[in-house]
Amino acid sequence: MSTRSAEGGERRPRADAARNRARLLAAARELFGERGEEVQLPDVARAAGVGMGTVYRHFPTREALVEAAAEDRFAGILAFARALAGEGGDDPVLGYLHHVGEVLESDRGLSAAIEALRGTPGSAPLGRTRAELEEAVSVLIEQARRAGTVRPDVTVGDVHLLVGAISATVRTGSGPWRRLVDLTVDGLRPRPPAG
Amino acid sequence: MSTRSAEGGERRPRADAARNRARLLAAARELFGERGEEVQLPDVARAAGVGMGTVYRHFPTREALVEAAAEDRFAGILAFARALAGEGGDDPVLGYLHHVGEVLESDRGLSAAIEALRGTPGSAPLGRTRAELEEAVSVLIEQARRAGTVRPDVTVGDVHLLVGAISATVRTGSGPWRRLVDLTVDGLRPRPPAG
């Protein structure tokens, strides 16, 4: 009980630890983003100039590293969703899905993270972002509903469902995800604008 | 050149080989259907009462075994599609997607096979079934188009895309696949029948 106050206090990490963690994340973001799941832990360790022990000191499991590396992608998507809400456009849900698809396309590790998230109840860092994202998306839906671009019964869960489907499509390269979005979004619309 | 005619002749397999292959397929169908990808090759070998060497004599790779085990599911789906075409209903595409979803739900190994198929250009046994399936589905689409239940621009590729999405949704258990079908199929309809 000398330098730090009471119990819950997270002690500031040692300088080398912080440095290595940062290097690991940088390497992981680069490699996973480029090659996706096929990247092996030893590769990441080597790219970060670090031993395997260090990898596991910072991330309890491979999956955790994948998630951590994807974290700022989620943050980016969240920011986008909020900006979209601010713009007040007519079809924010479509815009959101397109954006998610594009990000997925540009970062092959993100879909891995999305899938990994299924198993995890609430991962510490992402749990919060996830909740905020849910909130932001529901705002988009509400907005779209008012503009008449989505059916009144569409929920946040539905949008998540579609994101999952898009993610799988991009990950497996099983087809043009934009087409999937188009097919589905037309299904989201309450009625054709008659034109 | 004694018992068999010329070059291309496939010689009849030895009795024990045929028996073991059948046992392997039976075991694989049962185990993969029940537990999906998490089943391990040694389990299948044990269940079939066969050694690992035998597994690999018959199937060059785990993936090949998964595919072979799923083969008659594909055949069943093909048969269903043809029957559906025969019935001449109004919305055969919806019926097809529902059926596929149900089969996927009942056999956890099928989605693994579907995904495995992506990598393979033309696997000998499935290549044929795949082509026939494509033909059958295009008949369904044509029929639905005439009935006005799908947009005129919907293609076989679109339906495959949706099947892939459904498969991923079922496999990861990431949500209610029926809802996904509903959302999407509404997107397939040309226009609300005004009523």
Next chain:
DNA sequence: CCGGAATCGGAATCCTGTTCCGTTTTGATG
């Protein structure tokens, strides 16, 4: 019944994620 080819079984190998532990680095203290 024989002989050789086709199969078989399962141990050995290889590849990867994960764990362990002796060594090194950090930073609070005197």
Next chain:
DNA sequence: CATCAAAACGGAACAGGATTCCGATTCCGG
């Protein structure tokens, strides 16, 4: 600045599972 315990490090050892190898066994045409 020197000291020392705690924290972090590196990389070798381990573990689980797919795949390969090869000596032993089984089939089948003659």
